[in-house]
């Protein structure tokens with residue numbers, strides 16, 4: 186099976202929607218897809234509204250990618266060790282299953298980040314410990330370890346890159362706003378039912394200031410709009426969607442210095458919702474400034490979001 190076919194087959198194994206759903210809203214954004222291969226992820230990003238510039242150095246893969254004639258996607262030939270200057274700064278950087286080719290990832294990331302605007306995001310997806318497997322004889326485990334160590338020493342590949350993504354991002358001044366494992370069914374596709382892979386696919390989404398991933402206010406606004414058009418109170422609907430529970434866990438993952446920024450961002454984002462809730466209550470004859478409304482807003486005030494016991 187050629188490399189193009191192999192990559193396309195792998196694309197189908199992976200739960201890409203989980204990662205794509207976690208990105209900020211893409212319409213109007215310019216996104217760089219570094220190590221784009223046959224362009225499957227460039228196609229997915231473009232399908233969600235981004236203008237994508239895919240870079241790769243493998244001409245065969247680029248030929249295959251270009252033959253798809255994807256709207257809003259351009260494929261360029263470049264070595265990521267010396268990414269050429271772009272005409273304008275990009276809004277996002279996508280890099281899937283390519284970071285491991287750069288054992289000194291932070292050096293590469295620092296250069297790539299020069300092509301990004303100040304509020305741009307980076308989404309990295311990489312496998313960790315590809316060979317981790319149970320059961321494994323001590324001899325086979327030692328051989329695999331030696332192979333991975335040799336690749337790292339030679340600067341070819343870092344088989345344990347998945348676990349290091351956050352650290353590399355931090356070194357270049359990016360703070361992870363979401364980190365999770367992506368489901369990859371290929372890892373479970375072992376010939377023997379009593380064998381299992383311990384490899385994991387790590388995903389990290391980061392911004393320079395560690396601010397709320399832009400998709401959150403986007404989702405809040407959408408829920409609030411839906412609530413108002415359905416004749417309900419946006420705050421009640423938000424609570425019903427568990428949106429505030431999701432936010433409550435978020436600050437705990439932030440460095441302490443960032444928590445203040447997070448609370449301030451929450452206050453900014455919740456106040457239009459409070460105003461709309463009050464307007465809604467007034468429209469429906471409720472006492473917007475009365476104890477019930479006050480209690481509801483108090484329950485949702487950002488300070489409580491930082492308290493895991495506040496549900």
Ligand SMILES: C[S@@+](CC[C@H](N)C(=O)[O-])C[C@H]1O[C@@H](n2cnc3c(N)ncnc32)[C@H](O)[C@@H]1O
Nearest residue numbers: 220221222241242243264265266281282283286
């Ligand atoms: C495993 S594939 C990942 C393809 C695609 N991003 C995906 O998630 O399916 C890694 C890609 O990185 C590209 N790549 C590796 N080193 C590179 C370099 N120095 N410059 C440009 N592309 C590189 C390879 O050619 C290949 O297409």
